[in-house]
Amino acid sequence: MSGAAGSEASPDGPERRESADTADTMRERADENRAKLWLLLRANRLVVAGVLTLAVFVAFVAAATSLSPSLAGKVGASDPIETLFASTITAIVTGATLVVTIGQLVLTQENGPLGDQQERMDDTLAVRDSVADLTGEPPPTDPAAFLDALLAAATGRARALRESVRERADESDADETGVAADVDEFAAGVVGNADAVRGRLDGAEFGSFDVVFAALDFDYGRKLGRVERIADEHGDALTDAERDRLDGLREALSLFGPAREHVKTLYFQWALIDLSRLILYAAVPALVVAGAMVTVVDAGTFPGSTLGIAHVTLVVGGAFAVALLPFSLFVAYVLRVLTLAKRTLAIGPLVLRDSE
Template sequence: MASSDSDESLESHGSEIGHQTNVFVRVREWFLVKGSRLYVATIISLAIFVLFLLLNELGIIAFVNDDSVTRLAGGMIAGTFSLVTLVVSINQLILSQEFVTADTAREQLTGVMEFRSDLSALAQVPASPASPTRFFELIVEAINDRATTLADAVDAESDGGEIIHQFTDRVEQSSEQINNTLEQTKFGTFEAVSAAVAYNGAWQLYAARHIQGRYDESLSEEASEALEELISLIELFITAREHFKTTYLQRELTRFSQLTIYCGVPAILSAMTIGFIYADFAGPTVHAVYLPYIISALIAVVASPLALLVSYILRTATVTRRTTSIGPMVPQKDPDSGPFDVSAGENQE
């Protein structure tokens, strides 16, 4: 097959930063990833409250049948206990990852120190930053610097020059976008991890490896060295992103477990209150006018642990799905997209 390097623009075809101009997309991103999980859970609980009131107004449901509501309250108590038990199991699973021997702890520390040392050498700094946000900023700055060096060292009219300049332009644009995002974040916030997730390092690594394999022999020594360092820096970025993503998700799930326990007790008490309201032989102890509002509110409180579960699972599942690529393997890409078209034995030709 003939290469289409000069015919197609070098696009990453991945999730990039700063391109979410559509209102629906911004709202979706806030709901799935960027928004506080407490706010999202609160919105879900309020939606449940409004839903039950609306169904009552439309005559679809009613709150006057003692037996039905009492059975519902019993089911909600059992369901809440089951959810809390599940959350405790998740918390135990997370804690089990923290129990390591001294040898394992030393190996982990050695690996982290070697990783930080590699970045310090490539970025030419005395020591890499401790803050995750500043750590990402340093890697991105180094990536942008190597991309600029590579572009300056390659003539656009030379063999592969056009595709290399397209590639470096794309890398520089992505670097500037993620830097703008990271500069507006604070230490410990999710935006830093979110920006790193959106950075399409897997595609850049794939493109850089392809360029190196096809044009390395025609590159100058300076360009070849810049390309090699660029590849190493992108690999470091992907490694750092996976490390910080894992650390953050562990903290996220731990926080979810804690909040679920906090909400579990009020949820069980609310379900019990619903049962007590209908426990009188004469019927509900609350006036019929206020009954729909009170029962709907209590049901919303009972559903709060489930709302928390939904809000946290939405974020963790979205982050995991968007980082499924392993190195230059990009499973979410269309097989026919992109400028690189290769066939077996091409280098021999």
């Protein structure tokens, strides 16, 4: 993280801090390839699972066709189909059972005695009261609008602080000139970042990834650290009203952190429940296909070839890909959950190296 802002230039001075603070989006902070982040986070999970299934089919057919002897020849001499799909059936049943267990663990967090539920309610209402005190009105109940209200509060206080300090920037005092430049740069970063995220939150519906993905692009942790540095370095140069605005900005940023984490946690539970349901749906046709391959298909079931590829190879490859569809769904969803968890490990003004 950047060091103290002072009048002397240093590797950790204003130039380094400005470049760090302008990296607001998660892609910029993570320094990841755009296509990679799109695949891990933004892409529709069903599309990712479909692409993985297609990749399995293509790889299977290519390997079975190019290796010697070919699959068609091996089927005539032995029974690899029964061995392959008998094992697949066992894997499907075991995987579906595991998914049910995961779903039960998620639902367990929602169960508990009356006292625990009352404590959860009290904690939730306490946070909403804090947000109401900050914004001056009851906070919204929609997750996207709730985060938007906190960003609006942060934007309003950042603008008010900047305008107040600017009014005194024409004075000849060098210290106040330095305060104005520091506050102006910081407030511009807060307003620009918040406005961009608010535009993406507008109309976003919870259940999709849009709300969480937009919230990830507000880099509140760095901004909290910057507020602390401004208060430490320029606190004496600020008026009482300006210190109050700075405190209000700090409160808005500090409330955004747990609010985003709460929305992220709810999304995790939502996604894992969807994953459990989809895998159970996919397990039924996967079992049917695998069972049919074990009992029906042999070397003579699909004679002939197309473009030099034996029909039996295409059928076995397609059936194998369909049988692995539950696993493809699991991979697609868990990739997003794990990537999101890694990018949001720290809460507050802590910046992990992998998040920079």
